[in-house]
Amino acid sequence: MKVLVVGSGGREHALCWAIAKSPKCKTLLAAPGNAGIAEIAECIDIAAEDVPALVKFAVAEKVDFVVVGPEAPLVDGLVDKLEAKGIKAFGPSAKAAQLEGSKTFMKDILAKYDIPTAEYETFDEPDAAKEYIIKQDSPVVVKADGLAAGKGVILCHNRNEAFAAIDHMMIERAFGAAGDEVLVEELMVGEEVSFFALVDGETAVPLASAQDHKAVHDGDTGPNTGGMGAYSPTPVVTKALHDQIMIEIINPTIKAMAAEGAPYKGVLFCGLMITETGPRVLEYNVRFGDPECQVLMARFDSDVLTALLACATGTLKKTKIKWKDETALVVVMAANGYPGKYAKGTPINGFANAAAIKGVTVFHAGTKADGDQVVANGGRVLGVTATGKTVKAAQTLAYKGVDAIEWPQGFCRRDIGWRALKR
Ligand code: AMP
Ligand code: GLY
Numbered sequence: 001m002k003v004l005v006v007g008s009g010g011r012e013h014a015l016c017w018a019i020a021k022s023p024k025c026k027t028l029l030a031a032p033g034n035a036g037i038a039e040i041a042e043c044i045d046i047a048a049e050d051v052p053a054l055v056k057f058a059v060a061e062k063v064d065f066v067v068v069g070p071e072a073p074l075v076d077g078l079v080d081k082l083e084a085k086g087i088k089a090f091g092p093s094a095k096a097a098q099l100e101g102s103k104t105f106m107k108d109i110l111a112k113y114d115i116p117t118a119e120y121e122t123f124d125e126p127d128a129a130k131e132y133i134i135k136q137d138s139p140v141v142v143k144a145d146g147l148a149a150g151k152g153v154i155l156c157h158n159r160n161e162a163f164a165a166i167d168h169m170m171i172e173r174a175f176g177a178a179g180d181e182v183l184v185e186e187l188m189v190g191e192e193v194s195f196f197a198l199v200d201g202e203t204a205v206p207l208a209s210a211q212d213h214k215a216v217h218d219g220d221t222g223p224n225t226g227g228m229g230a231y232s233p234t235p236v237v238t239k240a241l242h243d244q245i246m247i248e249i250i251n252p253t254i255k256a257m258a259a260e261g262a263p264y265k266g267v268l269f270c271g272l273m274i275t276e277t278g279p280r281v282l283e284y285n286v287r288f289g290d291p292e293c294q295v296l297m298a299r300f301d302s303d304v305l306t307a308l309l310a311c312a313t314g315t316l317k318k319t320k321i322k323w324k325d326e327t328a329l330v331v332v333m334a335a336n337g338y339p340g341k342y343a344k345g346t347p348i349n350g351f352a353n354a355a356a357i358k359g360v361t362v363f364h365a366g367t368k369a370d371g372d373q374v375v376a377n378g379g380r381v382l383g384v385t386a387t388g389k390t391v392k393a394a395q396t397l398a399y400k401g402v403d404a405i406e407w408p409q410g411f412c413r414r415d416i417g418w419r420a421l422k423r
Contacts, residue, residue, distance in 0.1 A: 001024050001025060001026055001027075001064040001065055001305070002026065002027040002029070002061065002062065002063050002064045002065075003019055003025050003027070003028050003029065003063070003064065003065050003066075003067065003305065004029045004030070004031060004044075004054075004057075004058055004061075004063045004065070004066045004067070005019065005028070005029070005030045005031075005033075005037075005041065005066075005067045005069065006030075006031055006048050006054060006066060006067065006068045006069055006070070006073060006078070007030075007031075007048045007068070007069025007070050008030075008032050008033055008034050008037070008048060008366075009034075009069065009070070009290050009365050009366070009380075010290055010291050010293070010294055010330075010332070010363040010364065010365035010380065010382075010383035011069050011070075011287075011288050011289070011290035011291070011293040011294070012030060012033070012034075012037060012069040013034065013036045013037050013294075013363040013364050013365070013383075014293045014294040014296075014297040014298075014363050014383075014385075015067055015069060015288070015293065015297065015304075016028060016030055016033075016037050016040055016041050017040060017297060017361070017363070018297040018300060018304040018305075019067065019304055019305045019308075020040045020041070021303075021304070022303045022304060022305035022306065023303075024303070024305050024306065024309075025305055027042075028040065028041040028042070029041055029042050029043075029044055029061070029063070030042070030043050030044065031043070031044040031045075031046040031047075031048065031054060031057070032044065032045055032046060032047060032048065034364045034365070034366065034367050034368060034377070035364055035367040035368050035369040035374045035375075035377075036362070036363060036364025036367060036374075037364065038369060044057060048069065048070050048072065048073055049072050049073055049076070051073055051076050051077065051078045051081060054066075054073065054078060054082075055078070055081045055082060055085060058082060058085070058087050059085050059087070063087060064087070064088065065087075065088045065089070065090070065305075065308075065309060065312070066078075066079075066082050066087060066088070066089040066090070067089075067090040067091075067308055068089060068090060068091035068266075068287070069287060069288070069290075070287060071097065071100050071101070071147065071285065071286055071287050072147070074091045074092055074094070074097040074100075074101075074266075074286055074287065075094060075097045075098070075100070075101040075147065075286075076094065077093070077094035078091070079091045079092065079093055079094075079265075079266075080093050080094055088309065088312045088313065089312060090265075090266055090267075090308045090309075090311055090312055091265070091266040091286070091287070092262075092264055092265055092266045092286050093262065093265070095261075095262040096257055096262040096263065096264045096265070096266075096286070097286045098262070099253075099257070099264070099268075099284040099286055100147075100283075100284055100285045100286040100287070101146065101147060101286075102145055102146065103143050103144075103145050103146075103183050103283075104122045104145050104181055104183060106283070106284050107120050107122070107183060107185075109253070109256050109257070109260065110253075110281055112256070113252055113253075113255070113256040113259075114252075115248070115249055115252050115253060115256070115281060116248060116249065116277075116278060116279065116280040116281065117280050117281040117282075118141070118185040118186040118187075118188050118273075118280065118282075119185060119186040120183050120184065120185035120186070121183070121184055121185075122145070122181055122182070122183050123170075123181065123182055123183075123184065124180060124181050125170075126166050126167065126170040126171060129142075129166045129170070129182060129184055130162075130163055130166060132184055133159060133162045133163065133166070133184060134159065136184075136186075138186065138187065139155070139156060139157050139158070139187040140156050140162050140184050140185060140186065140187055141153060141154065141155050141156065141184070141185050141186075141187050142154045142156055142162055142165035142166060142169065142182055142183070142184055143182060143183045143184075143185065144169050144175045144178045144179040144181075144182055145178060145179070145180065145181035145182060145183065146175070146177060146178030146179070146180075146181075147178055148175040148178045148179070151175070152169070152175050152178055152179070154168070155187060156187075162184070166182065166184075169182050170182060188273040188275055188280055188282070189273075189275060189276075190273045190274045190275040190276070191236055191273075191274045191419070192211070192271065192272070192273055192274075192282065193209050193210070193211055193234050193236050193237055193272050193274060194209065194210045194211065194212065194269060194270065194271055194272070194289055194292055195208075195209050195210075195237070195245050195249075195250070195269075195270045195272055196208060196209075196210065196267060196268070196269055196270075196288070196289070196292070196296060197246075197250050197267070197268045197270075198266075198267055198268075198307060198308075198310075198311050198316060198321075199254055199264050199265060199266060199267070199268050199311060199316070200265055200310060200311045200312075200313070200314045200315065200316040200317075201258065201263035201264065201265050201314055202254070202258065202263070202314065202317075203254075203316040203317045204246070204250050204251060204254050204268065204316075205307075205316050205319070205321055206242065206245075206246055206250070207267070207296055207321075208232045208233050208296055208299065208323065209232060209233050209234045209236070209237035209242065210230050210231065210232035210233070210234060210289065210292040210295055210296065211230060211231060211232075211234040211236070211419060211420070212227040212228075212229065212230040212289065212291065212292055213227065213228045213229045213230065213413060213415075213416055214226075214227060214228070215228070216228060216334075216338070216339060216413075217413065218413050218414055218415045219415065219418075223339055223340075224339070225334070225338065225339045225379075225380070226290060226339075226379075226380060227289065227290060227291050227292070227332065227380075228331075228332045228334070228380075228412070228413045228416070229291065229329070229330055229331045229332050229412075229413055229416030229417070230289070230291045230292045230294070230295050230329070230330050230416070231295055231327055231328065231329040231330070231391060231394065231395075231416065231417050231420060232292065232295040232296055232299060232327070232328055233327065234419075234420060235391075235420050235423050236274060236419075236423075241274070241279065244278065244279060245270070245272065245279050248278070248279065249270060249272070249279060249281060250268065250270065253268070253270075253284070254268075265311050265312065266286060266287070266311055267286075267287060267288050267311075268284065268286070269284065269285035269286070269287060269288060269289050269292070270283075270284055270285075271283040271284070271285070290365070290380075291330045291332055291363075291365075291380075291383045294328075294330040294363050294383045294385045295328035295329065295330050295385060296328075298324075298328035298330075298361065298385050298386075298387050299323050299324045299326060299327075299328045299387065300321075300323065300324075301322040301323055301324045302319075302320060302321045302322045306319060307319055307321055324387065326387045326388060326389060326394070327387065327388060327389070327390060327391045327393075327394045327420075328385060328386070328387045328394060329385070329386055329387075329388075329391065329394035329395050329398050329416060329417050330363075330383045330384065330385040330386075330398065330416070331383070331384045331385075331398045331399065331401075331402050331412050331413070331416050332365070332380050332382070332383050332384075332412060332413075333380075333381055333382040333383075333384060333402065333405065333407065333410045333411070333412045334379055334380050334381060334410060334411060334412065335366075335376050335378070335379055335381055335409060335410055336409050336410065336411055338379035338380065339379060342379055343376075343409060344375070344376055344377055344378070345370070345375050345376065345377070346375060346376045346407070346408075346409035346410075347370075347373050347374070347375050347407075348367065348374050348375065348376060348381070348382070348405065348406070348407040348410070349374075349405075349406040349407070350404050350405045350406040350407075351374065351405070353404040354384065354401045354402075354404035354405055356404075357386075357397065357400055357401055357404065359386050359387050359388065359397050360384065360385070360386045360397055360398065360400065360401035360404075361384075361385045361386075362382055362383070362384050362385070362401060362405070363382065363383040363384075363385060364381075364382060364383075365378060365380045365381055365382060365383055366378020366379060366380055366381045367381060367382070376407070376409065376410065381407075381410060382405065382407075382410075384398050384401040384402045384405065384412075385398065385401075386398035386400075386401060391417050391420040391421055392417075392421060394417070395416065395417045395421070398416070399414070
């Protein structure tokens with residue numbers, strides 16, 4: 001098969017790495033890819049958001065299957081447009097992608113089908129939002145409805161903070177049209193976990209649980225990022241909790257989406273708060289997490305391409321998925337200054353030494369080739385991934401990999417996995 005992977009991050013490198021191992025994959029293309037992806041796939045210079053150019057390319061090159069990494073092209077209908085041209089694709093339709101693209105769409109589905117989540121109200125007018133806030137006697141979270149690059153969520157500890165958040169989104173329009181509608185919801189307390197499932201419209205197959213580290217510095221301090229590291233599985237999600245999540249949350253969501261005329265296909269990434277009253281949905285994403293995808297791919301012990309294809313063709317029920325009975329852990333190396341201002345173009349070396357460590361794989365997240373030299377080309381730059389029998393073993397190995405990388409202008413957290421180790 002000729003397979004095209006859309007995207008340029010660590011998630012897409014991990015997907016390419018796993019897909020390339022499939023005997024079914026004859027040609028692997030990536031748009032736009034990065035320096036690591038270029039070692040295993042042919043990189044095409046088309047941006048992941050350029051839906052018309054991607055469709056045109058896939059048609060012209062007779063691509064058999066397109067795997068979409070990031071959410072933006074999904075929300076913009078890339079899968080619908082490919083399927084209209086007879087090209088199979090992994091990922092939800094534009095309508096189903098509203099589960100991530102619109103928080104009000106997502107919350108309304110959960111409310112309509114009684115799926116556990118935080119209490120909420122939506123507003124398109126700041127005064128009404130503030131009146132609602134005054135009536136709440138516990139802290140709230142203010143969220144922009146649309147995609148706001150992960151920044152449209154403000155946890156408010158008191159009324160003044162909540163009012164400021166409303167003004168920021170609705171009056172100063174900090175996120176543009178994404179803040180035309182806002183949600184005010186109850187602040188939930190508990191431990192946060194991610195849960196992934198492959199879905200083919202009807203059937204959901206649980207992938208695994210994972211926990212990421214959003215804050216930039218050790219001890220979960222400093223501003224939030226796209227994720228500084230992750231591990232899978234997470235010990236918080238016991239077998240009983242796993243089953244509860246499937247029965248109370250994932251399966252009802254799949255049924256709801258089908259009933260709403262937007263059957264869900266692709267990977268469903270559920271952000272959950274494990275509260276005293278059980279698991280409740282924080283958010284849905286319609287794509288793999290980054291860096292969670294890196295640890296999922298590292299543990300996957302079946303043919304990934306077959307599994308992703310089954311989502312597109314409605315044949316998941318017949319597909320067996322096996323996991324390595326190991327923990328995988330990824331440490332993200334980022335450019336000094338990230339998530340604030342950072343430099344691009346700094347040289348990175350030591351890849352061969354890191355790769356020589358058994359059990360270590362270095363995924364590129366934001367790199368490019370400058371002649372023979374790999375240079376940094378983003379905020380999150382590498383995802384050093386390792387597998388081991390225990391969280392501790394995987395962690396030790398991943399940091400061995402990190403220490404083999406020579407990049408004075410980069411940094412990483414030194415405590416990835418701490419929650420699991422504390423248990
Ligand atoms: P979201 O994009 O909606 O997942 O929000 C980003 C992050 O904000 C989540 O990963 C949580 O850490 C936090 N968060 C969002 N909503 C809530 C909530 N209702 N209660 C507590 N924390 C929340
Ligand atoms: N690491 C979190 C995300 O991909 O949204």
